[in-house]
Amino acid sequence: MKSVFDTVLGLFATPALIGLLAVFPPVVHAAETPKxxxxxxxxxxxxxxxxxxxxxxxxxxxxxxxxxxxxxxxxxxxxxxxxxxxxxxxxxxxxxxxxxxxxxxxxxxxxxxxxxxxxxxxxxxxxxLYLGVVPGSGIKTLADLKGKRVAVFRGTANQLSFAAALASQGLKERDLQVINLDFNASTAALAAKQIDATWGAANLIALQQRGLAELPLNTDDLKGVGxxxxxxxxxxxxxxxxxxxxxxxxxxxxxxxxxxxxxxxxxxxxxxxxxxxxxxxxxxxxxxxxxxxxxxxxxxxxxxxxxxxxxxxxxxxxxxxxxxxxxxxxxxxxxxxxxxxxxxxxxxxx
CATH class of the missing domain: 3.40.190.10 (Periplasmic binding protein-like II)
Known part of the structure; x- marks a missing residue:
């Protein structure tokens, strides 16, 4: 089947036009790319x-x-x-x-x-993700966090993870004293015993290895919840x-x-x-x-x-x-x- 271009060319083609097209072929625009x-x-x-x-x-x-x-x-x-x-x-x-x-x-x-x-x-x-707590605090389960000062970085995946973990045990953030701290600040606060616990990632293992935190549970213990x-x-x-x-x-x-x-x-x-x-x-x-x-x-x-x-x-x-x-x-x-x-x-x- 002929294209529209072929049809028009057939109607209006002259030797001069064909010569011009040979020198200046139709422009085909490349896909636009960003800088x-x-x-x-x-x-x-x-x-x-x-x-x-x-x-x-x-x-x-x-x-x-x-x-x-x-x-x-x-x-x-x-x-x-x-x-x-x-x-x-x-x-x-x-x-x-x-x-x-x-x-x-x-x-x-x-x-x-x-x-x-x-x-x-x-x-x-x-x-x-892990629950990190102050050594000797006696916190072993999520239920033990009731009324405790717990640091969570709000607006991040850690907060949703923690909410899911709490919900699996019939708990909500309002059952705790939740403090909004970023990852590094919450680690420092736990090491200084300014908070009772935090919910975080592998960085908490460093505190555990230095004797500055205990890790009583993680999301694997909750069968992947959180x-x-x-x-x-x-x-x-x-x-x-x-x-x-x-x-x-x-x-x-x-x-x-x-x-x-x-x-x-x-x-x-x-x-x-x-x-x-x-x-x-x-x-x-x-x-x-x-x-x-x-x-x-x-x-x-x-x-x-x-x-x-x-x-x-x-x-x-x-x-x-x-x-x-x-x-x-x-x-x-x-x-x-x-x-x-x-x-x-x-x-x-x-």
Whole structure:
């Protein structure tokens, strides 16, 4: 079948016109590309360098995104925020970033508050969190926290995790004296016995090893209740304007995912994160010793992952961490990841 261009050319073609077209062929516009890709990450480091853990540290150390877009002249701008999820959401709202690696609650809060984001990939699932308490406090269970001073970083995945853990025991934040402190401040406050307990990640193991904290339970003891999920979000504006670039970014991310999920790289990962975050290797090894990297770093937006996120949305609405819930299935935009996985299928952890 002839195109409109062929039909018009057939009607009006002259030797002169054909000659001009040979010299000046019709212009075919290439897909538009951005000058830079701006990526936001909560900074989990305790030192002078920045660390986001997981796939972020692998992507940066191997310069995977930089190499993917170098030929296009597209610059990769990584921005790390000590204020974690709440500050990343501010950057998203102000149009300062295009993508964000976030824990579940911050991502949920942003979406619930009207941020136009797309859920593009899982980046971690079932991450273990711990209850840290003052040594000799006698706190052994979550019920023992009633009336106690407990530090939680509000607006982050830790808060949603803690809310889920409390709910599993019939408790709520109002049963405790909850104090809003960031990760480093809560660690220091626990070590100084200014609080009775805190809910956090592997950093609490360092206090335990120094005799400054006891860790009576973690989310594994609660059969996974309260474990943390993490995601990659893209802004609606960027994804709609640059779908090809978004697809390439997700495909490139799979290089880091595949590296991470290989058991032979487990020690390499511990050394990498230790160097960037200033956490001792022994601390990270204690946290990750029995962890399945194949499971934790499964990138799929599969029914299990989406159901866990939906439960988080529902709990956040019930606990009034957000004003109104929403359907995670409407938020998810898995086509870019699905395309990447068709070219490099992901192994499913059992």
């Amino acid at each position: 830079e890709i701006r990526i936001a990450v909560p900074d989990l480091s305790a030192g002078s360098q920045s660390s986001g853990g997981g796939v972020v540290d692998v992507l940066r150390s191997q310069k995977i995104f930089e190499e993917e877009f170098a030929a296009d002249g597209i610059r990769i701008q990584w921005s790390f925020f000590k204020g974690a999820g709440p500050v990343v959401n501010e950057a998203l709202a102000n149009g300062q970033v295009d993508f964000a690696y976030l824990g579940d609650l911050a991502a949920i809060i942003g979406k619930a508050n009207g941020l136009d984001t797309r859920l593009l990939s899982a980046t971690a699932r079932d991450v273990r 474990s943390m999920q993490a995601v990659l979000l893209g802004t609606g504006d960027f994804v709609k304007k640059y779908p090809d670039v978004t697809a390439r970014l997700i495909k490139a991310q799979q290089k880091a995912v595949q590296w991470l999920r290989s058991e032979e790289h487990k020690q390499d990962y511990v050394e990498l994160v230790s160097g960037l975050s200033s956490y001792p290797q022994v601390l990270l090894q204690a946290d990750l010793d029995n962890a399945s990297f194949s499971r934790i770093f499964d990138p799929r937006l599969d029914p299990d992952f989406l159901a866990h996120l939906q439960a988080g949305v529902d709990l956040a609405a019930e606990q009034r961490l957000i004003r109104k819930g929403f359907k995670v299935s409407d938020w998810a935009d898995p086509k870019y990841l699905d395309a990447a996985l068709q070219q490099a299928p992901v192994a499913v952890a059992r």
